[in-house]
Amino acid sequence: MSKLNYENYKKKNINIKGTSSIIDNVPDVINYNTLLNLIIEQAPKDERGRLFREDGIKLDQVTEIRIEFSKILKIDHLWIMTNLTKLILSHNIIDKIENLDALVNLQDLDLSFNRIKKMENLNCLVKLQVLLITGNEIYEIENIDNLKDLKIFSIADNKIDKWDHVLYLRKFKNLRTVNITGNPCALQDNYNNYLIALLPQVIYFSYVLISKEERNDAIKKYRQAIIKVEEDESKIKIKMDEQQKVNKKSQYDSLCFVDQLDGDEFFNTAFKDDQNGIILKNLNNGSLEVYEEYKKKFTTVCQELYKFGVDQHVVRAKEISEFFLIVEKARENVRDKARQIIETIKTERNEIFNKFNDLVKSDKETNEQEIIIHVKIAKTQELANEFNESLTNMWTKLMYNEVVLHEQIEDIFEIFKINMTDLKDSFVEFVREIFSQIRDIFLRYREAINIVINNYLSSVGDLTIPANFFEIYGDIDASNNTLIALHDINIQIVDNREDSIIERINLWLEELLYEFSKQERLRHRQRILEISHFLQFQRERMYNHFCINDALALDVAAALEG
Numbered sequence: 001m002s003k004l005n006y007e008n009y010k011k012k013n014i015n016i017k018g019t020s021s022i023i024d025n026v027p028d029v030i031n032y033n034t035l036l037n038l039i040i041e042q043a044p045k046d047e048r049g050r051l052f053r054e055d056g057i058k059l060d061q062v063t064e065i066r067i068e069f070s071k072i073l074k075i076d077h078l079w080i081m082t083n084l085t086k087l088i089l090s091h092n093i094i095d096k097i098e099n100l101d102a103l104v105n106l107q108d109l110d111l112s113f114n115r116i117k118k119m120e121n122l123n124c125l126v127k128l129q130v131l132l133i134t135g136n137e138i139y140e141i142e143n144i145d146n147l148k149d150l151k152i153f154s155i156a157d158n159k160i161d162k163w164d165h166v167l168y169l170r171k172f173k174n175l176r177t178v179n180i181t182g183n184p185c186a187l188q189d190n191y192n193n194y195l196i197a198l199l200p201q202v203i204y205f206s207y208v209l210i211s212k213e214e215r216n217d218a219i220k221k222y223r224q225a226i227i228k229v230e231e232d233e234s235k236i237k238i239k240m241d242e243q244q245k246v247n248k249k250s251q252y253d254s255l256c257f258v259d260q261l262d263g264d265e266f267f268n269t270a271f272k273d274d275q276n277g278i279i280l281k282n283l284n285n286g287s288l289e290v291y292e293e294y295k296k297k298f299t300t301v302c303q304e305l306y307k308f309g310v311d312q313h314v315v316r317a318k319e320i321s322e323f324f325l326i327v328e329k330a331r332e333n334v335r336d337k338a339r340q341i342i343e344t345i346k347t348e349r350n351e352i353f354n355k356f357n358d359l360v361k362s363d364k365e366t367n368e369q370e371i372i373i374h375v376k377i378a379k380t381q382e383l384a385n386e387f388n389e390s391l392t393n394m395w396t397k398l399m400y401n402e403v404v405l406h407e408q409i410e411d412i413f414e415i416f417k418i419n420m421t422d423l424k425d426s427f428v429e430f431v432r433e434i435f436s437q438i439r440d441i442f443l444r445y446r447e448a449i450n451i452v453i454n455n456y457l458s459s460v461g462d463l464t465i466p467a468n469f470f471e472i473y474g475d476i477d478a479s480n481n482t483l484i485a486l487h488d489i490n491i492q493i494v495d496n497r498e499d500s501i502i503e504r505i506n507l508w509l510e511e512l513l514y515e516f517s518k519q520e521r522l523r524h525r526q527r528i529l530e531i532s533h534f535l536q537f538q539r540e541r542m543y544n545h546f547c548i549n550d551a552l553a554l555d556v557a558a559a560l561e562g
Helices: 003-009 032-042 047-055 164-169 191-198 212-221 223-255 265-270 275-281 285-361 369-459 467-473 476-546 553-561
Strands: 013-016 019-022 064-067 086-088 108-110 130-132 152-154 177-179
Touching (some): 285 369, 285 476
Parallel strands (some): 108 130
């Protein structure tokens, strides 16, 4: 920094909302009082300032704050200022990036010329577009994966000596300006060409526009590296796409209440830790054949349940869609009728108001003023009665249509509830049937494997039995007891899964029905209030219009109120 620039800053310049002031004895930490005093200091000194202070100082409304050359040790208390979009804390002695989680609206962050050693706690700033962290002690560019909007990034004059950050920065597709000068890596041969070649989205390097010639030369020099990187990125993308498909399928299967039931997924998941079962199946060819047959039957019935669950989800979704479509059509039909009724009452209101206006203007030159006033009052009362009658008819029609609509929706809802309950019950019934088959498969497996074990133990001597098998299963009596215990464990796993599926679909339907019923009640009540408020509003307009500002005003008002 030049001497001139330093002189401009050495008195601890602090700026909030773009207004500078000189404040002595700035504390070493940012706290509530610091922020409050800064804002008060920046407030106008005139009447506006007095009103500002009396109205209350709102830290959460501040959008910009600058604290430079202030010996700040720690970032703190900024969580109060949730609407900050620009934060400048350069030229302090901060050694750790922290306490920025609440600044979700921050777009511009300057932490340059501090003592920061690690890039951390920045991923929460998802709207950040400018990140300046020049002149620190950072060795690695990291932990900013979520900053997808990042456009300007300066990390000059740090301690970065490796080149791997270039590939890391490729993921920031909106990045346009990068400054890494003053780092050890930037002093190495061909680093600049490597960065320019591998970051095609970057337009400015060290705040200098990259020329077309520089770009082409760099690409030629590192063509093979570019090809290798693009191939690797393509492979990663394919894997991510595949994983995304798996995740979407898993989410969809969960919506169908048949997750992990597609093929042998549930079998493998449920019994992956069954070490005794693994020892048992590998006893001999006979045990392996029995096990494979058991697994095949198990996965077959699971697949059957999976297919049924997916099909039933489609049926339920169609039922829900048709129900909401019918309800929405009914609501829209009533809204159309309401609009027509309201337009009619507006037309009638305007006609009555015009008649009243004509009445007020008529016969002003007659000498029989008292008679005229009484006649006008009487006619005004007639017009008021006419309008009140129109409003009452309107209110009756609107209320009738709304009540009928609500009752119709309740009737449709009852039919929908019956249909959905039937669909849910048929699914639950099928689930119980499938899991009953699974338990039967378990029983048949236990019986078949028991025969294999007994035959094996009867045909071999104790010395030829594998040690791991003998330790678990022992003789014939012990093996029977062990098999029973394993059977009970496996049955418990299956029972828990069956209960989970049934509980989930029951809860899902209960919440679906409850939520619709609640929303419909709220809508109905709100609509009744809207109709009543509209009626009251029209009567107030009538009253205000008829109480004109002339000699008739008090008499008309009294007549209307009477």
